[in-house]
Amino acid sequence: MLGLAPSDTFAADAAAAGLSDADTRAVFKAAGAVPRKGGWVICTDDPNASDAMIDSVRDLNGDGLPEVVLTEGGTYCYGHAGTGFQLLSKQPGGGWKVMAKDSGIPEFLKTHGANGWPDLSVGGPGFCFPVLRWNGKQYTHHRFEYEGKRCKPPR
Known part of the structure; x- marks a missing residue:
């Protein structure tokens, strides 16, 4: 995970993530x-928000353009998932x-929707x-x- 902050190391961090x-x-x-x-910070209502981070940079749908996953921690905005x-x-x-x-941890699956976009599992507690x-x-x-198996969430 790369914390890309608006600081003196910003350019080096951005280059490490593969982004200008x-x-x-x-x-x-x-x-x-x-x-x-x-x-x-994305969750600006949280007085103790952790910095948003670039979690990954990659081409998910095969169009030659990058996709970025940003993550941010904290229960104030993200509940029990904590992220x-x-x-x-x-x-x-x-x-x-x-x-x-969403609140939770993203995981890209091998199954796909329209235009080559991977299905996205949103993990968390449970x-x-x-x-x-x-x-x-x-x-x-x-x-x-x-x-990998279908399930029914508890009510």
């Missing part, structure tokens, strides 16, 4: 993050678009997790799954 300084700033801004105490994420995709025009965001699928416009709930 401008793209890194654009990712955080597209996610709604604001600079705070040398880092970026939240945003998936952002670089657009052909150069901007960044939020594709999905043993039966929601799986989101890209329908061509947005990630929506598709099923519940645990360790």
Whole structure:
């Protein structure tokens, strides 16, 4: 995980993530993050928010453009999961678009939705997790799954 903060090491951190300084700033801004105490914060209501971090940079849908997963910790905004994420995709025009965001830990699965986008399991406490699928416009709930098998969450 890379903490890409607006600091003196910003350029080095951005390069390590495979993003330019401008793209890194654009990712955080597209996610709604604001600079705070040398880092970026998404959950601005949390007075003790941890810095948002770039968790991964890769091309998830095979279009030749990068996707970024941002994560941020804390129970104030993310409840029992203790973490939240945003998936952002670089657009052909150069901007960044939020594709999905939720409380929990994202895991990309081998199954796919429209346009080659991988299904997204949102993990957290428990043993039966929601799986989101890209329908061509947005990630929506598709099923519940645990360790590759369908399940029904307890009520």
